[in-house]
Amino acid sequence: MGIEAALGVRPLLNAAGPLTRLSGMPLHPEVAQAMAEAATECARIEDLQAAAGRYLAEVSGAEAGYVTTGAAAGLALAAAACMAGFDIAAMDRLPDTRGLRNEIVIQRAHLTAYTHALRLPGASLVEAGYMGYPGQGITWPWQIEAAISERTCAIAYSYGIEQGSIALPEIAAIAHKYNLPVIVDAAAALPPATNLRAFIEQGADLVAFSGGKAIGGPQASGILLGRKDLIESVALQHQDMDVYPQTWTWRERYLANGALPGPPHHGIGRPMKVGKEEIVGLVVALKRFLARDHEAERREQHTRLAAIAAALADLPAARPELPPLSAHGGYPSLQLHLDETLLERSTASVVLALLDDGAPPVAVSQNWLAQSALGINVSALRPEHDQLLIERLRGELMR
Numbered sequence: 171m172g173i174e175a176a177l178g179v180r181p182l183l184n185a186a187g188p189l190t191r192l193s194g195m196p197l198h199p200e201v202a203q204a205m206a207e208a209a210t211e212c213a214r215i216e217d218l219q220a221a222a223g224r225y226l227a228e229v230s231g232a233e234a235g236y237v238t239t240g241a242a243a244g245l246a247l248a249a250a251a252c253m254a255g256f257d258i259a260a261m262d263r264l265p266d267t268r269g270l271r272n273e274i275v276i277q278r279a280h281l282t283a284y285t286h287a288l289r290l291p292g293a294s295l296v297e298a299g300y301m302g303y304p305g306q307g308i309t310w311p312w313q314i315e316a317a318i319s320e321r322t323c324a325i326a327y328s329y330g331i332e333q334g335s336i337a338l339p340e341i342a343a344i345a346h347k348y349n350l351p352v353i354v355d356a357a358a359a360l361p362p363a364t365n366l367r368a369f370i371e372q373g374a375d376l377v378a379f380s381g382g383k384a385i386g387g388p389q390a391s392g393i394l395l396g397r398k399d400l401i402e403s404v405a406l407q408h409q410d411m412d413v414y415p416q417t418w419t420w421r422e423r424y425l426a427n428g429a430l431p432g433p434p435h436h437g438i439g440r441p442m443k444v445g446k447e448e449i450v451g452l453v454v455a456l457k458r459f460l461a462r463d464h465e466a467e468r469r470e471q472h473t474r475l476a477a478i479a480a481a482l483a484d485l486p487a488a489r490p491e492l493p494p495l496s497a498h499g500g501y502p503s504l505q506l507h508l509d510e511t512l513l514e515r516s517t518a519s520v521v522l523a524l525l526d527d528g529a530p531p532v533a534v535s536q537n538w539l540a541q542s543a544l545g546i547n548v549s550a551l552r553p554e555h556d557q558l559l560i561e562r563l564r565g566e567l568m569r
């Protein structure tokens with residue numbers, strides 16, 4: 171049963187990319203099938219996580235891996251691990267961080283809407299440096315060092331914000347000098363697939379990726395990679411912990427040797443629980459992702475966008491612009507610059523009309539809305555829908 175049959179909601183053409191608010195991208199049938207089959211069976215979640223973790227470690231070079239409900243959940247769990255470690259009383263108390271090291275240092279240019287997730291388990295962000303615009307102020311290593319105190323539990327790093335900011339290897343060197351872990355938000359850093367290894371190699375201690383973006387996994391999935399002890403702390407704070415010591419799966423690992431006085435209770439991660447469907451779907455999708463030729467996919471998407479641009483080239487009020495493929499990975503986007511005067515309507519009203527006033531509804535990227543342009547990204551659009559997209563765009567932009 172599909173979305174429309176179950177809920178009466180019309181599915182849309184997603185020309186914006188795998189955005190969460192658009193429910194991500196259509197899953198490959200192989201991934202959807204694996205999730206459907208897993209959904210009819212049961213297993214201990216910790217066994218599924220352990221097996222998935224071994225696979226994630228193997229393909230990333232990290233000591234350990236863990237499946238989360240997304241990169242944002244990965245950041246929240248990472249912060250919880252850096253604060254609580256193996257202190258089960260602290261696990262029991264978060265987000266109350268009294269008495270704990272609870273400060274995460276971050277260069278100001280790396281603050282994003284997603285760094286909010288680091289604060290979810292009770293951590294505070296300590297900002298250092300200036301916004302990354304050469305000439306207006308940049309961040310220097312001494313500013314990071316000056317922000318570190320006895321309250322610091324980690325340093326956070328956001329991938330992809332380079333201008334005027336300190337690179338990861340240098341951040342990691344400073345962090346490790348003070349015995350602190352580095353948490354990297356690498357949610358959208360794939361492709362290239364080499365980035366699955368790159369941040370660990372550059373010294374990151376915990377790295378969060380989205381499962382529902384380029385990997386093509388379930389929308390509510392993500393990957394956390396990193397140091398074994400930190401991933402173990404994540405697991406202890408994330409699982410269903412309504413357990414007796416005598417029958418707890420991990421009694422040998424933690425209780426027999428006195429490492430923990432007992433099993434912790436439900437931790438701060440419990441509301442971010444991952445289902446068997448997500449764990450299986452993520453692993454199957456990642457296997458497919460690692461076998462795919464991402465450069466060929468990028469070129470193919472660029473070719474599709476060029477064809478879409480050509481099919482719109484005669485519109486008087488829309489000027490297509492297709493930048494060449496970036497050398498840094500990522501999927502290409504086409505921009506349609508609108509002549510709002512000629513159209514007698516705003517770019518925002520076109521975005522809304524595409525979503526609301528036609529069949530099928532079409533979602534375009536709003537990344538260039540402030541520049542009066544629609545964005546088209548076909549990474550989450552099935553090729554057989556390109557023609558329909560062209561017709562809907564022509565219909566809206568002709569008026």
Ligand SMILES: *Cc1c(COP(=O)(O)O)cnc(C)c1O
Binds near residue numbers: 239243358379380
């Ligand atoms: C998408 C994204 C996230 C959130 O990822 P989810 O997997 O949706 O939780 C976090 N940070 C950045 C930079 C992102 O692009």
